Amino acid sequence: MHRRNFVKKTILGTMAGAIGTEIVFGNHILDGYVPLGLQDPDPFKMFNKDPEMVVLNDKPWNMEARAHLLDDKITPNKFMFIRNNGIIPEKIDASSWTLTIDGESARQTKTYTLAELKSKFKQYTYQLTLECGGNGRSEFDPPAKGNQWTIGAVSCATWTGIRLRDILEDVGIKKDAVYIGYHGADIHLSRDPLKEPISRGAPLAKALQDETLLAFQMNGEEIPLAHGYPLRLVAGGWPASVSGKWVNRISIRNKEHDGEKMGGSSYRVPCKPVAPGEKVSDGDMCIIESMPVKSLITYPKSGATFPKSKRLEIRGHAWAGELEVLKMEYSIDFGATWSDCKLEKPINRLAWQHFSASIPFTEIGYYEVWARATDSKGKAQPMLLPGWNPKGYLNNACHRIAVKVI
Numbered sequence: 265m266h267r268r269n270f271v272k273k274t275i276l277g278t279m280a281g282a283i284g285t286e287i288v289f290g291n292h293i294l295d296g297y298v299p300l301g302l303q304d305p306d307p308f309k310m311f312n313k314d315p316e317m318v319v320l321n322d323k324p325w326n327m328e329a330r331a332h333l334l335d336d337k338i339t340p341n342k343f344m345f346i347r348n349n350g351i352i353p354e355k356i357d358a359s360s361w362t363l364t365i366d367g368e369s370a371r372q373t374k375t376y377t378l379a380e381l382k383s384k385f386k387q388y389t390y391q392l393t394l395e396c397g398g399n400g401r402s403e404f405d406p407p408a409k410g411n412q413w414t415i416g417a418v419s420c421a422t423w424t425g426i427r428l429r430d431i432l433e434d435v436g437i438k439k440d441a442v443y444i445g446y447h448g449a450d451i452h453l454s455r456d457p458l459k460e461p462i463s464r465g466a467p468l469a470k471a472l473q474d475e476t477l478l479a480f481q482m483n484g485e486e487i488p489l490a491h492g493y494p495l496r497l498v499a500g501g502w503p504a505s506v507s508g509k510w511v512n513r514i515s516i517r518n519k520e521h522d523g524e525k526m527g528g529s530s531y532r533v534p535c536k537p538v539a540p541g542e543k544v545s546d547g548d549m550c551i552i553e554s555m556p557v558k559s560l561i562t563y564p565k566s567g568a569t570f571p572k573s574k575r576l577e578i579r580g581h582a583w584a585g586e587l588e589v590l591k592m593e594y595s596i597d598f599g600a601t602w603s604d605c606k607l608e609k610p611i612n613r614l615a616w617q618h619f620s621a622s623i624p625f626t627e628i629g630y631y632e633v634w635a636r637a638t639d640s641k642g643k644a645q646p647m648l649l650p651g652w653n654p655k656g657y658l659n660n661a662c663h664r665i666a667v668k669v670i
């Protein structure tokens with residue numbers, strides 16, 4: 265009895281601290297009851313996100329940015345979208361964290377501590393674009409199930425870590441290796457420890473690219489918990505689902521990885537175009553690899569008003585999966601004519617590129633500014649929604665903003 269009271273007193277104190285004031289009648293709270301004031305954590309505070317970010321789901325946590333929030337050249341944590349398939353790991357001890365490399369095509373099974381990874385291998389830093397395969401899903405009709413992302417499931421942060429290639433080679437890759445698959449420490453929504461929320465991967469060639477990192481830093485600091493602390497795979501230019509968070513195991517496979525969300529229609533589109541709403545059998549769905557060319561006007565915010573005497577300065581970013589963006593244009597007449605934007609080179613492969621333009625307007629009234637990027641193979645963004653697909657992936661339609669000239 266004595267001890268129980270003591271425990272309760274401590275918990276009450278902690279709860280009062282979290283709520284920010286004394287809990288009057290706290291001594292009447294039954295064991296195990298969580299006061300309402302503590303039941304709804306503020307996700308913006310919890311994840312250090314800007315309050316203008318949009319929460320799409322809380323079980324699991326999914327949050328996206330708005331176009332104008334992505335104006336920074338390098339996306340800071342507060343504007344970075346969160347996409348979780350399961351529950352964020354609840355207990356992480358970086359000092360005992362290990363990464364195991366195994367699989368049919370690994371010459372041996374080997375386990376490394378974080379300290380070993382950091383000291384044994386050379387470190388690299390790249391800016392890498394991560395876009396969720398389902399970014400833009402909300403526009404598809406008939407609608408596709410899943411998070412209704414608008415345009416904000418994309419980021420380009422600075423990632424520091426070691427090359428996945430270096431560690432795979434340290435373990436030894438057998439000749440028959442074709443794919444790698446990751447495993448993370450997040451928890452399945454059912455809390456069944458035998459189930460994984462997601463376990464995807466990439467062909468060996470992508471795994472061996474210079475820019476494919478096992479990262480332990482984001483923007484020069486430890487990776488925030490929601491983004492994969494203390495170790496994550498970063499494979500820029502591909503659906504961000506390839507970039508496993510909280511990674512503790514990577515398997516070198518002698519066949520296409522068959523982990524959770526690799527099969528069925530997950531992260532797959534019809535191999536050949538289909539009519540909207542058409543049923544597609546799993547056998548006719550192909551895994552998404554490089555993401556398509558896309559761009560975003562991040563300034564001004566849609567709805568801006570400005571005087572006719574001034575030119576409108578716009579800016580934003582463009583990216584094209586594995587490719588480079590070669591041309592960036594804008595239109596103020598709903599796509600009838602296009603003018604060139606200024607386009608910067610990427611700082612490194614797989615980083616988004618920055619564009620800007622200075623637009624004159626001759627008449628007052630309502631306009632839309634549309635932006636269109638073209639990749640190094642000559643493929644441009646479609647003006648409106650591209651090919652419908654059952655899961656609503658790969659919407660790379662031109663982004664547009666409304667402006668009023670007065």
Ligand SMILES: Nc1nc2c(c(=O)[nH]1)N[C@H]1C(S)=C(S)[C@@H](COP(=O)(O)O)O[C@H]1N2
Pocket residue numbers: 344345346347348349350394395396397419447448449450461462490491492503504505506507508509510511
């Ligand atoms: N372990 C693990 N890794 C994961 C996921 C996940 O749910 N669990 N989600 C994937 C998906 S679908 C995306 S789009 C990106 C999102 O990365 P972010 O939350 O850091 O923006 O992480 C990927 N890596």
Ligand SMILES: [Mo]
Pocket residue numbers: 347395396397398503504505
């Ligand atoms: Mo995703």
